[in-house]
Amino acid sequence: MTQSPSSKADAPEPAQERQTILRLDGVSKIYRSGEFEVKAIDDVTFHVRGGEIVAVMGPSGSGKTTLLTIAGALLTPTVGRVEVCGIDVSGMSESQLAGIRRNKVGFVYQSSNLLEALTALENVRIVSQNHADDKQAAGERAKDVLEMFGLGHRMNALPKNMSDGEKQRVAIARALAKDPELLLADEPTANLDAKRGHEVMELLRQKAMELNKAVVVVSHDNRIRQFADRVVWLEDGRLSDDETHSV
């Protein structure tokens, strides 16, 4: 069993130290098909604190996305316990999980995954307003976040009229607009060239630090390492903190 990545998180925290936002303890995800059984995630223990950026790296098929979706309350583990902001989500119903995703988790996807019929502002606003009680304030916040990402002049642009870099910035703005505690990014630079990828990661790191978000970035892109506070390695569903691996 791989325990070492959690060792930092398990260390006694000073009172002023940042709170643990994501906690996976002994998590396994097993897919069964007839007599066959595949362990996508195998006994993973993994903690992330607020303001911390953790890169989960590993080869294709290692279980990175499965880990991310379990952390993001999209999948429930077969075994183990998952806590988001101190709430045990392991045994929650589908609607309860949706509530956790709505209120606590922001996603940045490999492709921007913007809604094609909606403008940049509407893409951000629809997510922020779904989360908020005060719809007007959420709408204003959507504008502010887009301004913060330098997209004030592109608010009314449709995704089809935006560059890949702009779309990914809108996607990050959307993830942050609902002010989640946990930000999960799946290969956020995969569809971007090196320069755009660097810009996006730098922006993600900067805003996550400013806003004190716990960030997990899943990638097999070695360039991600430089933006992470911590890098963990996932292979065959098992986690280690060996940073000497390269993809």
Next chain:
Amino acid sequence: MLLVARKNLLAEKTRLAISIGGIALSVFLIAILLSLFRGWSERVGSFVEDVPADLWVASEGTTDFTAAASIVPSSLGLRLELIPESDVVAPLIVRPMEMSHLGGDPDDTFDVHFVGYSPEIGLGGPLEVTEGKSPPGPGEMIVDEQMHRRFDVDIGDRLVRGTKSLTVVGYSKGGDFVYTQVGHVTIDTAVDFLELDPPSQRTFFLMTLNDPSERESVARRMEIVLPGVEFITGESFAAETRDRILGQILPILIVVLIVAFIVGLAVAGLTIYTATIKKSREYGILKAEGFTNPYLYRVVFEQSMVTGVLGFLIGAGITVFVGPVAQAQVPQFVVFVRWQDIIGIAGATLLMALIAAYITVRRLTSIDPVSVFKG
């Protein structure tokens, strides 16, 4: 309306137009067929219904006006007058036939529902003479104005059947059965024209009673007193007449209405379903972002409802506009748009939209939000 629903609808205008067009076509077909049926129904039975008779008296086995196979002796009239409740008794000679213009092509015929009545009594005569002479004299006929419009039968024309002819002297209203029209002559003219043998035979007797509310009880009693004679109330006779004509059309109409409904449902269902399949990744994103299934159902439901409402408005609008125009061009195209039918069609459209949404919603449920992380 939800932003996503509105934007998705407007983002694909061609798909929206197809969807609305399909429903509008379906609504139009349903509305025009129903209106046509109502129009025919209204027109076909109106003469029998509007003749102010409480009872129609005919030989046994007679059910309606158009078949008119009834033969009763003229002496029956005297016996009917002796019934204590009886007020007015009037004989009628009715015979469907083909006639043509004298001097015209003998093969260019048209159907006439020939009615001989007693001008002295008036009951069973033209309901309303709009032009010309009334009552008709010997050898003269008053024709329904629809016959005048459709077959160019004008006042002064001579209409012929075999070796006998009649002169048209007026037009009347309310005698249109769509497939045929009434032509009124006097009883004596009818006996002569039809060469009835014996000349005392009649088709019906019409009766009014001193107290119309007694018509059912009088009819039951008289059928016992006068075996072989039927006493039929005006409403029942009108209904049977309608059924005789429209009963043949109704099953066909129902099939076509069902087909029209299925066409609308198929177009709406397929366009909404394929639009949802196309957007399934986006619905997956919304699920991943914490939007619940009921929210997504509402998106589809609203899209379906808006499509349905627009389709209904366009389809119903076309019906209201096209109906009278078509009627003006083709006299047989008798439409009567009832607001009750429009409400019913609105309900059918709502059902169409609901089924289309339901089919799609089932697909939404199966969209896995994890799928948005793949590529």
